[in-house]
Amino acid sequence: MPKILEKRLIRHPDVYYYKVEAPLISKKAKPGQFVIIRLNEKGERIPLSLADINPDEGTISLIVMSVGKTTTEMSTLNAGDEIRDFCGPLGQPTHIEKYGRVILVGGGFGAAPLYPIARELKAAGNEVTVIMGARSKDLLIYENEMRSLSDKVLITTDDGSKGIKGVVTAALRQELEQSGADMVMAVGPAIMMKFVCGTTVPFGVKTFVSLNSIMIDGTGMCGGCRVSIGGKTRFACIDGPEFNGQEVDWDILINRQKTYLSEEKESFETWKKRHAFAVCE
Amino acid sequence: MEKNSKKISPNKTPIPEQEPAKRRSNFLEVALGYAPELAMKEASRCLQCKQPLCVKGCPVSVPIPQFIRAIKEGDFKKAIDLIKTASFLPAVCGRVCPQEDQCEKYCTLGKKCEPVAIGRLERFAADHAMQTSENGRPEMVGHTGKKVAIVGSGPSGLACAFDLARLGHSVTIFEALHEAGGVLMYGIPEFRLPKEIVAREIELLKDMGVEIITNAVIGKLITIDEIMEQFDACFIGTGAGLPKFMNIEGENLNGVYSANEFLTRVNLMRAYEFPEYDTPIKKGQRVAVIGGGNVAMDSVRTALRLGAKEATIIYRRSENEMPARKEEIHHAKEEGICFELLTNPVRIIGENGWVKAIECVRMDLCEPDESGRSRPVCKAGSEFQIPVDVVIVAIGTGPNPLVPRSTLELALNACGYIVADEGTGRTSREGVFAGGDIVTGAATVILAMGAGRKAAKAINEYLMCE
Ligand SMILES: Cc1cc2nc3c(=O)[nH]c(=O)nc-3n(C[C@H](O)[C@H](O)[C@H](O)COP(=O)(O)OP(=O)(O)OC[C@H]3O[C@@H](n4cnc5c(N)ncnc54)[C@H](O)[C@@H]3O)c2cc1C
Ligand SMILES: Cc1cc2nc3c(=O)[nH]c(=O)nc-3n(C[C@H](O)[C@H](O)[C@H](O)COP(=O)(O)OP(=O)(O)OC[C@H]3O[C@@H](n4cnc5c(N)ncnc54)[C@H](O)[C@@H]3O)c2cc1C
Numbered sequence: 001m002p003k004i005l006e007k008r009l010i011r012h013p014d015v016y017y018y019k020v021e022a023p024l025i026s027k028k029a030k031p032g033q034f035v036i037i038r039l040n041e042k043g044e045r046i047p048l049s050l051a052d053i054n055p056d057e058g059t060i061s062l063i064v065m066s067v068g069k070t071t072t073e074m075s076t077l078n079a080g081d082e083i084r085d086f087c088g089p090l091g092q093p094t095h096i097e098k099y100g101r102v103i104l105v106g107g108g109f110g111a112a113p114l115y116p117i118a119r120e121l122k123a124a125g126n127e128v129t130v131i132m133g134a135r136s137k138d139l140l141i142y143e144n145e146m147r148s149l150s151d152k153v154l155i156t157t158d159d160g161s162k163g164i165k166g167v168v169t170a171a172l173r174q175e176l177e178q179s180g181a182d183m184v185m186a187v188g189p190a191i192m193m194k195f196v197c198g199t200t201v202p203f204g205v206k207t208f209v210s211l212n213s214i215m216i217d218g219t220g221m222c223g224g225c226r227v228s229i230g231g232k233t234r235f236a237c238i239d240g241p242e243f244n245g246q247e248v249d250w251d252i253l254i255n256r257q258k259t260y261l262s263e264e265k266e267s268f269e270t271w272k273k274r275h276a277f278a279v280c281e
Numbered sequence: 282m283e284k285n286s287k288k289i290s291p292n293k294t295p296i297p298e299q300e301p302a303k304r305r306s307n308f309l310e311v312a313l314g315y316a317p318e319l320a321m322k323e324a325s326r327c328l329q330c331k332q333p334l335c336v337k338g339c340p341v342s343v344p345i346p347q348f349i350r351a352i353k354e355g356d357f358k359k360a361i362d363l364i365k366t367a368s369f370l371p372a373v374c375g376r377v378c379p380q381e382d383q384c385e386k387y388c389t390l391g392k393k394c395e396p397v398a399i400g401r402l403e404r405f406a407a408d409h410a411m412q413t414s415e416n417g418r419p420e421m422v423g424h425t426g427k428k429v430a431i432v433g434s435g436p437s438g439l440a441c442a443f444d445l446a447r448l449g450h451s452v453t454i455f456e457a458l459h460e461a462g463g464v465l466m467y468g469i470p471e472f473r474l475p476k477e478i479v480a481r482e483i484e485l486l487k488d489m490g491v492e493i494i495t496n497a498v499i500g501k502l503i504t505i506d507e508i509m510e511q512f513d514a515c516f517i518g519t520g521a522g523l524p525k526f527m528n529i530e531g532e533n534l535n536g537v538y539s540a541n542e543f544l545t546r547v548n549l550m551r552a553y554e555f556p557e558y559d560t561p562i563k564k565g566q567r568v569a570v571i572g573g574g575n576v577a578m579d580s581v582r583t584a585l586r587l588g589a590k591e592a593t594i595i596y597r598r599s600e601n602e603m604p605a606r607k608e609e610i611h612h613a614k615e616e617g618i619c620f621e622l623l624t625n626p627v628r629i630i631g632e633n634g635w636v637k638a639i640e641c642v643r644m645d646l647c648e649p650d651e652s653g654r655s656r657p658v659c660k661a662g663s664e665f666q667i668p669v670d671v672v673i674v675a676i677g678t679g680p681n682p683l684v685p686r687s688t689l690e691l692a693l694n695a696c697g698y699i700v701a702d703e704g705t706g707r708t709s710r711e712g713v714f715a716g717g718d719i720v721t722g723a724a725t726v727i728l729a730m731g732a733g734r735k736a737a738k739a740i741n742e743y744l745m746c747e
C-alpha cells in the first residue's frame with residue numbers, strides 16, 4: 001500500500017498537500033492525469049489529479065480540498081499512514097506541444113493540477129501566463145510555485161483582497177484583447193470552466209478544460225463519468241479528462257455532478273457523528 | 282429403458298429456494314442448494330447413457346454421467362474430482378451456466394420429460410467439497426522458472442492462472458479494480474452468486490503461489506510491451522466491459538445508469554449498505570431496465586431488492602428471444618418483476634434534470650435477421666409513457682480499449698476485439714495470448730473459463746519448447 005511521505009496544510013483549514021510513495025505510477029504519470037484512491041474497506045473510490053510527479057524520487061503529489069466525507073477523512077491521515085487503494089495513472093495526459101503563447105486559468109484548487117502542466121508547457125518552449133482566481137486572497141493556493149515557473153501570473157479575487165478585483169474571466173478577456181493567445185486551458189469548478197469557454201469564443205482560441213464528472217472505476221467500465229462532447233457521449237476517465245471546451249455540454253455535466261447531493265450530506269453527517277469530527281468553518 | 286423410465290420422476294427434484302415474498306427484499310442467495318439426499322435422488326434420474334449427449338452440449342466436456350453416478354453412489358469426493366478435471370469453477374458454473382442451452386438441452390431424458398438437473402448437481406458437488414474438505418489445492422509440478430503475466434482476473438484469467446500455476450510456472454495477475462474476480466465480483470449479484478465463493482477460488486490461487494496485483498491498469502501503469510520484457514508470456518483476459526448506450530434523448534439525465542454502473546455500485550462498492558459503506562446509489566421507486574439478457578435480469582432484481590415498488594423489464598423482442606437464463610426469468614416473474622415485451626424505448630423524459638418517465642413504442646416481430654432472431658419493427662403511433670425515476674440501460678457492452686490502444690501490433694477485429702486463435706488463444710504478437718469476452722464479445726463464464734484453460738495449455742507448450 002502506498003505510503004504518505006509528507007503532509008502539509010497549504011490553505012487553512014481545508015486544503016492539504018500530500019506526497020505519496022508510488023514509484024511505478026510516478027514513472028508513468030504525465031501532467032493532466034489522475035489517480036483513484038480508496039481509503040478503507042468500506043470507502044468510496046474518488047479521483048484526484050496529479051499535482052506533481054517526481055519519477056526520480058518515486059513520488060507523486062496530491063492536493064486535496066476537504067469538501068465531504070472522503071476528502072475530510074483523508075485529511076485525518078498523516079505522514080507514515082498508508083492509502084489502501086491507489087490506482088493510476090488514469091486518463092489521457094495533457095497534449096503538450098509548442099503552441100506559442102498559452103494562458104492557464106485555475107479556479108480554486110484548480111491551480112494544483114495546472115502546476116505540472118505549466119511546467120511541461122514551459123519546457124516545450126511556450127510563453128506561459130497563469131491566471132489564478134479565488135473568492136479572497138486566503139483561498140489562493142500554489143501562487144509561489146506558479147510564479148517560479150511562469151512568465152506572468154495574474155491574480156483575481158472576488159473581494160479585491162489581492163490582485164485584480166473580479167472573476168478570472170475578466171482578467172482573461174483583458175489578456176486576450178491585449179496580447180492574444182494560441183491556447184487557453186482552464187481547470188477548476190465546472191461553472192468557471194464554462195465561463196472561460198464563453199470568454200474565448202470571440203477570440204477563436206483553442207480552449208481545453210479538465211472535466212470533473214463523478215467517477216467510480218476510472219477504467220471505462222461503468223459509464224458513470226460520461227459527458228457529452230460535440231453531441232457525442234464520451235467517458236471522461238478514458239477519453240478525457242481534458243476535452244475541447246467549446247464542445248462540452250456544460251449543463252449535463254453540472255447537473256450530473258449534483259446526482260448524490262443528499263446522499264453525500266448523509267454520508268458526511270454520519271461520519272462526523274461517529275468520529276466526533278468538528279469541521280472548522 | 283421403457284421399464285426404467287416408469288420409475289423415473291418426470292420432473293427435476295425441486296431445489297429449496299427462499300420464498301419470493303421474502304427474497305425480493307434481501308440480497309441473500311435465492312436457490313439454497315440440494316442437501317445430500319436430494320442430490321442423490323436427482324442423480325438417480327440419470328440414465329447413464331452410453332453415448333451421453335449432455336457432454337457434447339458442455340463447452341468444456343465435464344464427464345457428466347460419471348460425476349452424477351458418483352453422487353448417486355454417495356461418493357461426493359469422487360464427483361468433485363471428476364468435475365474438476367474439466368472445470369475450474371464448478372461452484373460458480375453450477376449456479377450461472379445457461380444449462381438449458383448446454384448440457385441439459387441435449388440430455389436424453391429431456392426428450393420426454395425434464396432433463397436431469399445437471400447444474401444443480403454440479404453446484405451440489407462443489408458446495409459439498411467446499412464445506413467438507415480444505416481448499417482443494419491441486420498437486421503441483423516443481424517450478425519451471427518461467428514467468429507468465431495474466432491481465433484481468435475474470436473467469437478467463439483465473440482459470441488460465443490456475444492451470445499455469447499447477448504446471449509450475451510463476452504467475453502474476455494484474456487487475457485494474459481493487460478486487461479480483463471480474464464480472465463475478467462486480468457484475469453478478471450476491472443473490473445469484475455469493476461473493477464468498479469467488480473469494481475462495483481467489484484464495485486458492487494465492488495459496489498456490491499466484492501473485493495478484495490489484496489497482497494495476499494495464500495499458501496505463503504498465504503496457505503489454507513492458508510486460509513482455511519482464512515475463513516469458515502473457516494472457517489478456519480483460520473482458521468486454523465498456524457499456525453501450527442507446528443514444529436516445531434524455532440518456533444523460535440524473536437517474537439513468539448503465540447496468541455496469543448500477544451493478545458495480547451495488548456489488549463491488551456495496552451501495553445497498555449505504556451509508557455504512559460510502560458509495561451511494563439512487564434507490565428508485567419505479568425502475569425501468571432496458572434489455573433482455575442476464576445483465577438486465579440482474580439489474581431489475583437488484584433494483585427490486587433496493588426497494589423499488591415497481592421494477593420493469595423493457596425488451597424489444599418477445600420472451601422466447603430473451604437471452605437470459607430461463608431460471609432467472611422465472612425467478613424474476615416469481616418476484617413480481619413486470620415485463621413490457623415487444624417494446625422499445627424512444628426517449629427518456631426529464632424534469633429538473635431528473636428522470637421522470639420513459640417513452641416507448643410497441644414492436645412487431647418480422648422475419649429473422651442474420652443472428653437468427655426475429656427482427657423487431659416499430660408499430661407506428663403506438664407511443665406510450667411509463668412513469669419512472671430510475672432507468673438502467675442493459676443493452677450490451679463493447680471491448681475495453683485500454684489494452685488495445687496501448688499495445689503495438691496487436692491485431693483487432695472491426696469491432697475492436699482482440700483477434701486470437703480459437704484453439705490456443707494465440708494473438709498476432711508472439712507470446713501474447715488472449716481469451717474470454719475480449720476475444721468473443723460478451724459471452725458466458727464457462728466459455729471464458731474454457732478459453733483461459735485452452736490458452737494455458739498453449740502457453741505451457743510455448744514456454745516448454747522454447
Ligand atoms: C478527474 C478528477 C480530478 C480531481 N482532482 C481533484 C484534486 O486534485 N483535488 C481535490 O481535492 N479534488 C479533486 N477532484 C474532486 C474530488 O474527486 C471530489 O472532491 C471528491 O470525490 C469528493 O468526495 P467526498 O466524499 O469528500 O465529498 P462528497 O460530499 O462525496 O462530494 C462532494 C462533491 O464532489 C463530487 N464527487 C463526489 N464523489 C465523486 C466521485 N466519486 N468522483 C468525482 N467527483 C465526485 C461531487 O460533485 C460532489 O457533489 C477531482 C475530480 C475529478 C473527476
Ligand atoms: C451482470 C452480468 C451477469 C452475467 N450473468 C451471467 C450468467 O448468468 N451466466 C454466464 O455464463 N455468464 C454471465 N455473464 C457473462 C460473464 O460474466 C462473462 O462472459 C465473463 O465474466 C467473461 O469473463 P472474462 O474473464 O472474459 O472477463 P471479465 O469477467 O469481464 O473480467 C475482466 C477483468 O479484467 C479487468 N481489466 C479490464 N481491463 C483491464 C486492464 N487494462 N488492466 C487490468 N485489468 C483489466 C476487469 O477489471 C475485470 O476484472 C454475466 C455478465 C454480467 C455483466
Ligand code: SF4
Nearest residue numbers: 327328330335388389
Ligand atoms: S444425457 Fe442426461 S440422462 Fe444421459 S448421461 Fe447425460 S445427464 Fe444423464
Ligand code: FES
Nearest residue numbers: 218220222223237
Ligand atoms: S469512471 Fe467508470 S467509466 Fe469512467
